[in-house]
Structure formats: structure tokens, C-alpha cells
Amino acid sequence: MLPSYVPVLILALVAIGFSAFTLGLSQLLGKPRPNPAKNSVYECGVPPIGTARERFPIKFYMICMIFILLDVDAAFLYPWALVFRDLGVFGFLEMGAFMLLLGGGFTYAWKVGAFDW
Amino acid sequence: MDLTAQLIGGLGLPPFLVAALAGILPAVLLITFMALGPIVYVYAETKIAGFMQDRIGPKRVGPHGMLQTVADAVKLLFKEAIFPASADKFLFTLAPCLVVVGAFLSFVVIPFGSRVQGADLNIGVFYVVAVSSLSTVGLIMAGWASNNKYALFGAMRSAAQIVSYEIPAVMSLVVVVMMVGSLSLKDIVEAQQGGLPYWIVWRYFPLNVILFLVFFTATLAECNRAPFDIPEAESELVAGFHTEYSGFFFAMFFMAEYTEMVVLSAVASVLFFGGPLAPHMALQTIGGVGLGPFWLIAKAWTLVFVMMWLRWTLPRLRVDQLMHVAWKVLLPISLALVVVIGGLTLVLPRGFPVVDRIVGWPIVLGIFAMLVVGVLRAVQWSRRRIQEMAA
Numbered sequence: 001m002l003p004s005y006v007p008v009l010i011l012a013l014v015a016i017g018f019s020a021f022t023l024g025l026s027q028l029l030g031k032p033r034p035n036p037a038k039n040s041v042y043e044c045g046v047p048p049i050g051t052a053r054e055r056f057p058i059k060f061y062m063i064c065m066i067f068i069l070l071d072v073d074a075a076f077l078y079p080w081a082l083v084f085r086d087l088g089v090f091g092f093l094e095m096g097a098f099m100l101l102l103g104g105g106f107t108y109a110w111k112v113g114a115f116d117w
Numbered sequence: 118m119d120l121t122a123q124l125i126g127g128l129g130l131p132p133f134l135v136a137a138l139a140g141i142l143p144a145v146l147l148i149t150f151m152a153l154g155p156i157v158y159v160y161a162e163t164k165i166a167g168f169m170q171d172r173i174g175p176k177r178v179g180p181h182g183m184l185q186t187v188a189d190a191v192k193l194l195f196k197e198a199i200f201p202a203s204a205d206k207f208l209f210t211l212a213p214c215l216v217v218v219g220a221f222l223s224f225v226v227i228p229f230g231s232r233v234q235g236a237d238l239n240i241g242v243f244y245v246v247a248v249s250s251l252s253t254v255g256l257i258m259a260g261w262a263s264n265n266k267y268a269l270f271g272a273m274r275s276a277a278q279i280v281s282y283e284i285p286a287v288m289s290l291v292v293v294v295m296m297v298g299s300l301s302l303k304d305i306v307e308a309q310q311g312g313l314p315y316w317i318v319w320r321y322f323p324l325n326v327i328l329f330l331v332f333f334t335a336t337l338a339e340c341n342r343a344p345f346d347i348p349e350a351e352s353e354l355v356a357g358f359h360t361e362y363s364g365f366f367f368a369m370f371f372m373a374e375y376t377e378m379v380v381l382s383a384v385a386s387v388l389f390f391g392g393p394l395a396p397h398m399a400l401q402t403i404g405g406v407g408l409g410p411f412w413l414i415a416k417a418w419t420l421v422f423v424m425m426w427l428r429w430t431l432p433r434l435r436v437d438q439l440m441h442v443a444w445k446v447l448l449p450i451s452l453a454l455v456v457v458i459g460g461l462t463l464v465l466p467r468g469f470p471v472v473d474r475i476v477g478w479p480i481v482l483g484i485f486a487m488l489v490v491g492v493l494r495a496v497q498w499s500r501r502r503i504q505e506m507a508a
Contacts, residue, residue: 006140007236008225008244014144015221018152019214019369022194026365030197039202041265042360051203052261052269060277063440067280070448074287077455078243081295084459085466092463099456106448115444117437 062114073102143235147224155375159186162425168499169429190368198364201263208262212255213362213369219251220376227383228302230393230409241302242290245384246283249339252373253279256358259370263361271357274347274436279339281443286335288451289328292458293317293388302384306392313396318389319477320468321461324454326477329389331451333420336381338443340374343428347436378421386416 041048080087080095087094109115160175160183167174175182200206223245225235238244253276260272294300296317297308309316318325338345347354354360359370386392393409395401401408434442 004236004238007143008222008238010140011144011147011225011235012218012222014141014148015218016214018148018221019217022365023198023210023214023369026194026196026198029195030364032197032200034200036202038199041201041203041263042355043266044355048265052264052266054266054269056269056273060273063277063281066444067284070284071287074284074291077288077291078294078300081291082298082300084295084462085298089463092459095459096456099452103452106452110445115440117440 059117066109066114069105070102073098147235148221151221151224151376151379152372154379155372156186156190158375158379158421159189159371161422162428165422165425166429168496169426171499171502173503193365193368196364198366199361201265201361203264204361205262205264208258209361210366212259212262213366213373214255215258216252216255216373217369217376219248219255220373220380222248222251223380223384224376226302227380227413228306228387228392228409229413230407231303231306233393233407233410234303237301237303240300242294242300242305242388245302245380246287246290249377249380250279250283252377255373259362260358263358265361267355268358268360271354271360274354275341275358278341278345278347278439278443281440282335282338282345282447285331285443285447285451286339288448288455289332289335290388292328292451292455295455295459296320296462302387302392305388306394309391309394312394312398313391313478314474316389316391316394316478318481319473321458321465322469322472322477324458324461325389326481327450328454328458329385331447331454332389333385333423334442335447336385337424337427338439340378340381340424342374342378342424344431344434345439346428346433347439378424379417382420382424383413383417385420386413390416392416 041052043049076098077095080091084091163185164174164182175185178184178188200209226238226241226244228234228237256279257272257276260268260270260275263269293305297305299305299308305317318329341347347357359367362370383392391412393407393413395408395412400412
């Protein structure tokens with residue numbers, strides 16, 4: 001009777017309301033009593049050196065890029081998987097070619113050392 | 118949803134009120150289930166941890182320490198939430214909300230029974246994958262907004278980890294979708310009708326068991342649970358992305374972690390273990406009352422128990438080992454399974470003829486029975502030891 005996404009929307013609203021309510025409640029119940037030492041960034045008890053707005057290793061970018069590539073491929077696989085039975089052998093071979101390309105790229109990335117952390 | 122509408126419809130209320138209540142009641146019920154759930158799970162986890170480490174676990178508050186987590190929750194609610202002076206206040210507050218909402222949202226598509234389901238989306242599986250990655254954004258946001266090096270590193274590592282394990286998980290979901298030919302979780306459940314031997318894990322006998330193990334390992338890593346709890350590795354990163362969080366802001370992350378464990382276990386039980394279907398047709402209803410929710414929750418909690426059990430059995434992996442497992446072990450296996458099971462689905466759409474029905478489940482049930490017996494004997498042993506210690 002309701003369009004199928006309405007429950008998702010309602011649940012999202014209720015969940016946002018729930019988290020806002022509990023966080024607000026905890027702010028009311030536990031009165032903030034700030035002081036400079038308490039509000040400084042935790043760095044094992046010593047005064048923090050610099051900020052955390054620094055550069056981080058390139059490995060993260062590598063992983064991120066390969067993830068995007070493979071995830072997009074996975075997203076392509078879903079519609080194929082849905083109609084897989086109807087497409088029959090032709091669809092399977094087509095996707096086999098796609099997977100072969102994907103596997104080739106994956107092997108290349110592996111050999112180049114993209115996955116060596 | 119429709120069930121609630123029918124139930125309320127009997128009361129003779131005006132139609133717009135019925136429509137509103139039919140939407141809001143299930144949402145409120147689900148939220149209550151999810152918000153109060155962690156109290157049970159944390160209690161279970163502390164008790165299981167205590168048992169596995171030969172201690173007693175919580176004991177003082179309430180009978181058998183049952184009110185311990187309630188007391189903890191109340192304490193966290195009354196604690197002051199500290200905002201670091203250099204933090205980005207807006208993102209710092211938004212992050213826990215986002216993580217919790219991301220974890221909660223996937224619940225809407227879980228079929229608790231043939232008619233007890235928040236929404237039967239036709240893209241169900243895809244929706245779960247999409248929504249559960251929302252919490253990754255929340256984690257990075259938390260780590261970055263804290264302006265703390267430990268938090269930032271924890272967040273980056275956890276994002277890299279979740280992202281790496283996402284791919285094997287998504288690939289193994291593709292295989293299930295391929296076998297069923299539908300993304301809707303309801304259709305996936307219906308494809309497994311007929312009792313225990315017809316569940317998807319047993320199809321193409323050893324292959325789908327491997328598939329399930331790949332998926333389960335990946336979900337374990339996506340929940341940041343041990344042995345994949347690098348982001349929270351105390352010895353390296355203090356507390357990872359939630360180092361700077363305190364009070365209920367911290368509790369939100371905790372809640373999200375446990376909710377995510379339950380959600381992903383529920384998804385795994387729907388995809389592989391028939392979800393709300395009983396092991397035997399005769400157990401599906403008792404006196405006309407459907408037992409779907411009972412079976413789903415029982416299966417999901419069994420998987421959650423396995424997760425807790427693994428936490429106390431396996432040592433934590435190092436970051437490079439973690440990446441190795443994701444990219445060089447799980448991903449090739451899942452890619453190969455897509456092709457192999459895909460080919461098999463074309464030739465034998467209903468699985469191997471005889472093997473599936475008679476080989477898989479007795480072996481696994483045997484292992485399960487051994488596990489139960491082992492746990493019971495261990496309980497007896499620890500009881501006896503407590504008595505000896507007291508004497």
C-alpha cells in the first residue's frame with residue numbers, strides 16, 4: 001500500500017531522531033565542565049606536537065583506487081547476476097571475458113606490488 | 118508493514134492514521150530492538166569472555182550480573198562528553214550519528230518472517246551493501262574531526278580495512294544473487310524453502326560452504342571485530358578512531374559496532390541459512406503463530422556467538438597480514454567462485470542432484486553438535502572448578 005521506500009525513510013528519520021535525542025539527553029545530564037587540560041588532544045599524557053592534519057602514506061591511496069575500480073566492477077556484476085539465467089551461455093561467456101580482463105588487471109596490480117602493505 | 122496495516126486496520130481508525138501508524142510502529146519497534154539489543158550483546162560478550170578466560174565475568178549488579186550493562190549505559194549517559202578544543206565540533210558530533218544511522222538502516226530489509234519485514238525492496242542485497250558502507254564515512258569523519266594522530270590513523274586503517282573486505286563480501290553476494298536470480302531478500306528466502314537440506318549453504322556442496330566462509334570472514338572484518346580489530350588495537354593506536362570520544366558519544370560507536378554485527382549476521386543467515394525458515398517445515402509455526410522471527414534471531418545470534426568466540430580464540434592480525442588476507446586470499450577465491458558457481462548454475466540450476474541434500478548438512482550438524490557438547494562440558498568443568506576454589 002505504501003511505496004516501498006517509505007519505510008526506509010521513516011526508519012532513517014526515527015534513527016536520526018533517536019541519535020539526536022540520546023546525544024542531547026547525555027549533554028543535558030552530564031554537564032560539560034571544560035578545562036584546558038581536559039580539552040587538549042590526547043597524546044599519551046604529553047602536550048601534543050603539531051596537529052593531525054598531516055600527510056599519510058600513499059598505500060592508502062593505492063588501496064582506495066583499486067577498491068574503486070573493483071567496486072564499480074562488482075556493481076556491474078549485480079545486474080548481470082540478476083538476469084544471468086535468461087542470458088544463458090552467451091551471458092556467461094560475455095561476463096567470462098569481463099572477468100578475464102578484471103583478473104588480468106588484478107594480477108598486474110598484484111605483480112606490481114600494489115597489495116604489499 | 119502490510120501486516121501492521123492489517124492489524125491496525127481492524128481497529129476502525131481513519132485511513133490516514135492507519136497509514137501513518139503502519140509506517141511508524143515497525144520503525145519504532147525496530148529501533149527499540151536495535152537500541153536495547155547492545156545491552157544484551159555486551160552482557161553476553163562479557164559473560165562469554167569471562168567463561169573463555171576461566172573467570173566469572175560480571176556478577177555483582179543484579180542476578181548473575183545481568184544489570185551490569187544497564188548500569189554501564191546509565192553511567193555513560195550521565196558522563197560528560199569531552200570535546201577537544203582543536204576538534205571540528207560539527208563533524209565530531211555528526212560522526213557518531215552517521216555511524217549509528219548507517220548501522221540501523223540495513224535492518225529495514227531483513228525479513229523476520231514471510232510477512233514481517235520493514236520493506237521488501239527489490240534491490241535488497243544492494244541496499245544492505247550500500248547502507249552499511251555509510252558507517253565507513255562516519256569512521257573517517259570521527260578520526261579526522263578529532264584532530265588526534267591516533268584517531269586519524271585508526272580511522273584511515275579502519276577505512277582501508279573495511280574497503281578491502283568489502284570487495285570479497287560483495288563478490289560472494291553476487292554469487293548468491295546469481296543462484297537465486299533476485300536481489301530481494303524475500304525472494305532469496307523463498308528460494309530456500311523446503312527445510313534444512315535446501316538452504317543455500319549446502320548447494321554445490323563444498324563450494325557454497327567456502328563462499329559462506331569468505332563472506333563471514335569479510336563481515337567480521339567489516340565490523341572491525343577481532344582478529345581484524347586493528348583500528349582499535351590498544352597496543353598501537355590507543356583506541357583508534359574513537360580515542361577522543363567519551364560519554365554517550367563513545368557509546369554510540371559501541372552500539373553501532375554491535376548493531377552491525379547483528380545486522381550482518383542476520384544478512385548472512387538470510388542469504389545462506391534460510392533466514393526465517395525453520396530447519397524442518399513442522400517447526401515453522403506453532404499453533405498458527407509463525408516462528409519466523411524466532412528462527413532468524415536464533416540463527417543471527419548463533420553467528421554473533423561465533424564472532425565473539427573467535428575474538429577470544431584468535432590473536433589480532435598485523436596490518437600487512439590483514440591486507441594480505443583480503444587481497445591475496447579472499448578476493449581471488451571469491452572471483453573464482455563467481456565464475457565456477459556461475460558455470461554450474463547454468464548446467465545444474467538446482468545444485469548437485471543428490472550430494473547437496475545428504476552430505477553437507479549432516480557433517481555441519483555433526484560439527485555443531487560436537488560444539489554444543491564441548492561447550493556444555495566446559496561449563497560443567499568451570500562449575501566444578503568454581504566449587505573447588507570455594508572449598
